[in-house]
Amino acid sequence: MDHPHYPLLFSSYETNGMALPNRIVLPAMVTRLPGVDGFVNQDTSDRYVRYAKGEPGLIVVEATAVNDSKSGQLLRLGSDEFIAGHREMVKRMHDISPSKVSLQIIHFLKIARGGWRQTVDMLTTEDIQSIIRGYGATAARTRAAGYDVVELHMAHAYTLASFLSARNRRSDEYGGKSLETRLRMMSEVIVEVRRQVGADYPVGVRFDGEECIKDGYGLSDSKFIALRMAQLGVDYISVSAGGKFEDAVKKEGAPLDPYTGYSGDRAMPPATYQLGVNVYLAESLKSFINAHGYHTPVVTAGRITTAQQGEDILQAGKADLIGMARALLADPDLPKKTRAGREDTIVRCLYTNICKQLEENYKPVRCGNLWPRGHLHAPEADGDHEPPRWPTDGGLNIALRDSGQLRLTWEGAMASGGMYGYEVFCSINGGPFAHLTSSKTCTHVHEQALAGNRYAYFVRPYDLAGNRGPQSNTAEIIITPGFEAPPDGRLALDGKVVTLQ
Ligand SMILES: Cc1cc2nc3c(=O)[nH]c(=O)nc-3n(C[C@H](O)[C@H](O)[C@H](O)COP(=O)(O)O)c2cc1C
Ligand code: SF4
Incomplete structure (x- = not known):
């Protein structure tokens, strides 16, 4: 063992x-x-x-x-x-x-x-x-x-x-x-x-x-x-x-x-x-x-x-x-x-x-966050080794909300044995990508995103057997502060959204 x-x-x-x-x-x-x-x-x-x-x-x-x-x-x-x-x-x-x-x-x-x-x-x-x-x-x-x-x-x-x-x-x-x-x-x-x-x-x-x-x-x-x-x-x-x-x-x-x-x-x-x-x-x-x-x-x-x-x-x-x-x-x-x-x-x-x-609330305890709707127990799909795939490149997109939070959306992936969810990875200010969250829908709001920083994301789909699909396109954003930032340039001022390949 x-x-x-x-x-x-x-x-x-x-x-x-x-x-x-x-x-x-x-x-x-x-x-x-x-x-x-x-x-x-x-x-x-x-x-x-x-x-x-x-x-x-x-x-x-x-x-x-x-x-x-x-x-x-x-x-x-x-x-x-x-x-x-x-x-x-x-x-x-x-x-x-x-x-x-x-x-x-x-x-x-x-x-x-x-x-x-x-x-x-x-x-x-x-x-x-x-x-x-x-x-x-x-x-x-x-x-x-x-x-x-x-x-x-x-x-x-x-x-x-x-x-x-x-x-x-x-x-x-x-x-x-x-x-x-x-x-x-x-x-x-x-x-x-x-x-x-x-x-x-x-x-x-x-x-x-x-x-x-x-x-x-x-x-x-x-x-x-x-x-x-x-x-x-x-x-x-x-x-x-x-x-x-x-x-x-x-x-x-x-x-x-x-x-x-x-x-x-x-x-x-x-x-x-x-x-x-x-x-x-x-x-x-x-x-x-x-x-x-x-x-x-x-x-x-x-x-x-x-x-x-x-x-x-x-x-x-x-x-x-x-x-x-x-x-x-x-x-x-x-x-x-x-x-x-x-x-x-x-x-x-x-x-x-x-x-x-x-x-x-005396309701059946399940992972309400991640398990697909209707599953009373954790999914299992042994024997399926085919990873999910994107219709195009994942179509990951970032929108900046008035609140300053970032809303990510992407396209739905397909899997022969049934889709489970998506893992979202994030890099802050050029650092390494790390798992940020998982979602069973094609959207996530990054609530802790802060002005003056540069965020890059990609998403990976996974199916009921746990197979991971390919990375989506990487999407990147630098958030402009909504206040007058000090001129020393340490808070980024360029709010342009870039989509990398
Ligand atoms: C839905 C739910 C039910 C729980 N029921 C019990 C229980 O019956 N007896 C107990 O000692 N702890 C119970 N706990 C506490 C867990 O055993 C555990 O100590 C706690 O969730 C912290 O560990 P974790 O962070 O790994 O989840 C329960 C926790 C959850 C989330
Ligand atoms: S993701 Fe949320 S709902 Fe699911 S097991 Fe963890 S704490 Fe519970």
């Missing part, structure tokens, strides 16, 4: 007897494909089989309720009747792929449309004991269903995260009196889960390295939380951030959504955030537990977009495993294409979060 450019990313990795074929992890992503009954249905199973075809090292199946009550388009495993559907899906995945499969299990509290929500201080000690038993029993069902590992969801806005939170307002032994009392619930859950699944079955956890809310915890607490997790013998620690109710934006008549505020952005960072925005959390936690003699694998995630970025993180020792959620939603074949040296055929996530909006 070794790779000449990405030797660590494509090296196998073992934790508690589970051998991952490579170090790419698909973190849990709710699909909204299950019905309200919570059973694994055909669409849900097909989505995970599609991920498995791309062969990441580990696939974490979406948050699945340990609660034994209706939970609205969320998978459930709170009783034995749900096991068969999971077992069938996992078998389909294992039959076609070397990927290992984890199930993220979650408990959540009640929430009402009017804005009210149950908080951990409203739970009785008996409620707490029943949640702990629920985690243990659901973990045992996870093993029975054939999953390779169970992941305990302790991140974001849900019950276990709310016990860990610095905003935990309980005043008893499970309460916010001290870090020790905040850690008690998760500690008892891990012990019970281990009792139920046995020592030889991998148990992972996911938690926030930082809550990203006012008065929430940060690294000064989370390093000790991670240490306790390692001391309790978990087999991986997946580090997320934010996703809290406390700063959620209220929407009339809708229940609070924990991904609508700043902390929600930190959980699913949009394109405005820097690449690898949350890696520093994994890095600090890893170095802290390592310094205390624990080598529990640490997973990082958050705008990790390419194999190179993942390899660099591994080479620098900042994490052990690389989470790529939306990048693998946009193109589940990213690991397989990279390993085969076909990186130029990857469909790259733009971090526009249309998938996140679909999730928030």
Whole structure:
């Protein structure tokens, strides 16, 4: 499995007897494909089989309720009747792929449309004991269903995260009196889960390295939380951030959504955030537990977009495993294409979060940005090796809008197996061309284009099989400032549009 450019990313990795074929992890992503009954249905199973075809090292199946009550388009495993559907899906995945499969299990509290929500201080000690038993029993069902590992969801806005939170307002032994009392619930859950699944079955956890809310915890607490997790013998620690109710934006008549505020952005960072925005959390936690003699694998995630970025993180020792959620939603074949040296055929996530909006609105989660209309899953068209072609030269044209932005248009390309989209490349002031965006239509508005600079573009079409067509003509523009520029000539003043061959 070794790779000449990405030797660590494509090296196998073992934790508690589970051998991952490579170090790419698909973190849990709710699909909204299950019905309200919570059973694994055909669409849900097909989505995970599609991920498995791309062969990441580990696939974490979406948050699945340990609660034994209706939970609205969320998978459930709170009783034995749900096991068969999971077992069938996992078998389909294992039959076609070397990927290992984890199930993220979650408990959540009640929430009402009017804005009210149950908080951990409203739970009785008996409620707490029943949640702990629920985690243990659901973990045992996870093993029975054939999953390779169970992941305990302790991140974001849900019950276990709310016990860990610095905003935990309980005043008893499970309460916010001290870090020790905040850690008690998760500690008892891990012990019970281990009792139920046995020592030889991998148990992972996911938690926030930082809550990203006012008065929430940060690294000064989370390093000790991670240490306790390692001391309790978990087999991986997946580090997320934010996703809290406390700063959620209220929407009339809708229940609070924990991904609508700043902390929600930190959980699913949009394109405005820097690449690898949350890696520093994994890095600090890893170095802290390592310094205390624990080598529990640490997973990082958050705008990790390419194999190179993942390899660099591994080479620098900042994490052990690389989470790529939306990048693998946009193109589940990213690991397989990279390993085969076909990186130029990857469909790259733009971090526009249309998938996140679909999730928030209880609509089937898909890549609304890039996938062709009508596709419920990422396109695949094996066996088609004929690249798309332009009717002429691509006909790329640039128009300068009154707002100062540039509007690019080009002609539609043709492909025998069906067109998918277009990649737009841009060079600024004579620099190298780099991927700017992708589009499924024949137009793009370059919003960040600024006066006084010279922009050159070309476009490449790609088809459903990922074949790339030829470059279009190159179009170039120098934008004249709409204000009186200093006479030193450093801001370009010539607004002429040139089309190069
Ligand atoms: C549509 C959607 C659903 C998600 N559902 C979950 C989930 O069920 N459990 C979880 O821990 N994180 C969930 N996440 C967060 C991702 O696992 C991941 O941490 C986040 O998207 C940042 O990684 P990325 O930049 O590689 O996408 C979800 C993210 C998205 C976009
Ligand atoms: S909609 Fe598609 S491109 Fe946008 S963030 Fe989601 S996966 Fe990426």
